[in-house]
Amino acid sequence: MTEARPDGRSANTLRPLSCELGCLHAADGSALWKAGNTHVMAAVHGPIAPRIATEEHADKCRIQVVIPTSSSSEWEAFLTRILTSCCCTQLYPRCILSITIHVLSHDGSILAAALHAAVSALMDAGIEMKTLPVGVTCLLSNTDILLDPTQVEEDESASLIIVLENSDADQMLACYSSNSLNQSVQTILKCSVVAARVSQAISAFWRIAIESKVKQQCETIFS
Amino acid sequence: MNNNSRLRYEIDSFVVPGDRLGSFFKTTVPGPGTSARKGHLYASTAGRLSIQQQEEQSLITVTPPHDFASRRVITVGQIVLAKVDRVSWTQAHVSIFATETGGTLQYPAEAIVRREDIGSTVPVTHTTNTNTANNKTSWQVIEAVRPGDWIVARVLSLGDTQRYMLTLAEPQLGVWYALSAKGGTVMQPKSWNTMVCPKTGVEESRKCAKPRC
Numbered sequence: 001m002t003e004a005r006p007d008g009r010s011a012n013t014l015r016p017l018s019c020e021l022g023c024l025h026a027a028d029g030s031a032l033w034k035a036g037n038t039h040v041m042a043a044v045h046g047p048i049a050p051r052i053a054t055e056e057h058a059d060k061c062r063i064q065v066v067i068p069t070s071s072s073s074e075w076e077a078f079l080t081r082i083l084t085s086c087c088c089t090q091l092y093p094r095c096i097l098s099i100t101i102h103v104l105s106h107d108g109s110i111l112a113a114a115l116h117a118a119v120s121a122l123m124d125a126g127i128e129m130k131t132l133p134v135g136v137t138c139l140l141s142n143t144d145i146l147l148d149p150t151q152v153e154e155d156e157s158a159s160l161i162i163v164l165e166n167s168d169a170d171q172m173l174a175c176y177s178s179n180s181l182n183q184s185v186q187t188i189l190k191c192s193v194v195a196a197r198v199s200q201a202i203s204a205f206w207r208i209a210i211e212s213k214v215k216q217q218c219e220t221i222f223s
Numbered sequence: 224m225n226n227n228s229r230l231r232y233e234i235d236s237f238v239v240p241g242d243r244l245g246s247f248f249k250t251t252v253p254g255p256g257t258s259a260r261k262g263h264l265y266a267s268t269a270g271r272l273s274i275q276q277q278e279e280q281s282l283i284t285v286t287p288p289h290d291f292a293s294r295r296v297i298t299v300g301q302i303v304l305a306k307v308d309r310v311s312w313t314q315a316h317v318s319i320f321a322t323e324t325g326g327t328l329q330y331p332a333e334a335i336v337r338r339e340d341i342g343s344t345v346p347v348t349h350t351t352n353t354n355t356a357n358n359k360t361s362w363q364v365i366e367a368v369r370p371g372d373w374i375v376a377r378v379l380s381l382g383d384t385q386r387y388m389l390t391l392a393e394p395q396l397g398v399w400y401a402l403s404a405k406g407g408t409v410m411q412p413k414s415w416n417t418m419v420c421p422k423t424g425v426e427e428s429r430k431c432a433k434p435r436c
Contacts, residue, residue, distance in 0.1 A: 047296050049328070058381065088267055093296075095296055123239070123269050128256070129241065130258060132241045210269045211237045
């Protein structure tokens with residue numbers, strides 16, 4: 001029996017999720033993702049023609065992730081790689097897709113929340129995607145693997161984010177460690193097994209959030 | 224066995240990107256909003272699943288709920304609305320403002336219309352037995368379009384990293400809005416290669432777009 005965490009959750013329980021689509025009218029797609037007290041907003045502009053000609057690719061779209069906070073270039077590169085592999089970039093040649101991510105409230109598992117906000121905003125913008133990347137943050141404690149840690153828990157131990165496909169939970173897209181410690185392959189595989197079970201719950205929540213947005217739009221249009 | 228039973232989701236059900244819709248058969252073809260990978264059909268956009276029956280094939284499509292920015296992308300073969308910025312001997316530099324399918328672009332895109340892509344000065348219906356090898360059969364750029372004109376053109380290619388390439392070499396493509404040089408009023412097409420100012424009666428050479436009903 002695993003001991004309860006500071007907020008009363010068990011080891012493999014996620015914090016309450018919330019997703020609001022289309023919250024910004026100026027952007028082509030936007031989303032506000034909440035996981036407990038971690039709130040992240042993402043805005044998608046595009047596909048648009050780049051201001052500088054050298055920024056474009058002749059055969060595909062270029063994805064640009066911007067997180068306007070200090071020391072986030074590593075996160076930007078990580079998210080850019082994942083989103084580029086998941087989006088159908090060849091459908092939008094010579095265009096640029098700008099994704100701006102704002103961290104409104106930071107209480108742990110920030111990179112997973114940023115990924116989910118960005119993907120939700122991309123779906124709101126109507127960008128075609130091969131698959132939805134689902135990020136699950138795992139905390140490697142002494143006795144157990146804790147999912148979706150808070151900031152207090154992350155400060156105590158090393159965390160690891162596992163990114164999986166929604167269509168095939170066995171397919172791992174990426175892995176990112178919060179600190180410089182190199183995790184063993186056994187640890188990563190152990191985390192991915194736990195994350196695969198939880199990723200299905202996040203995918204199901206995504207479906208509900210998007211479907212409710214679509215129904216709301218249809219009611220607005222046809223009422 | 225009908226195609227509907229091969230799908231993993233009911234028709235008109237809601238799907239999200241990455242959902243496996245079914246197997247890829249000769250009779251089942253991926254349409255807009257879907258993609259084929261590893262012998263399976265996957266949804267690539269969030270929307271309602273639908274099937275369009277064609278002759279011997281079923282086109283699986285996912286219809287998104289509303290018009291997206293991603294529909295406003297310029298693709299080869301699209302008809303676009305552009306404004307002529309400047310003209311040289313070899314080409315006309317234009318700015319694309321809207322596409323036929325996607326509507327207004329967020330930012331104007333630069334494009335060029337080369338002299339050889341404007342089309343022939345001999346109309347399509349004109350047939351003659353005389354040798355036209357010595358006759359001038361290609362437009363001078365300045366006679367076809369002038370700065371300030373609004374043109375309807377087709378995207379010929381995505382061009383280089385600088386600009387798109389357009390063509391006017393079809394009857395329905397060409398100038399559809401132009402102001403006269405002297406009067407400054409909107410000119411009306413008199414024939415396929417002439418526009419006339421209703422105020423002054425002055426004729427100007429243009430490659431006019433055939434009116435589309």
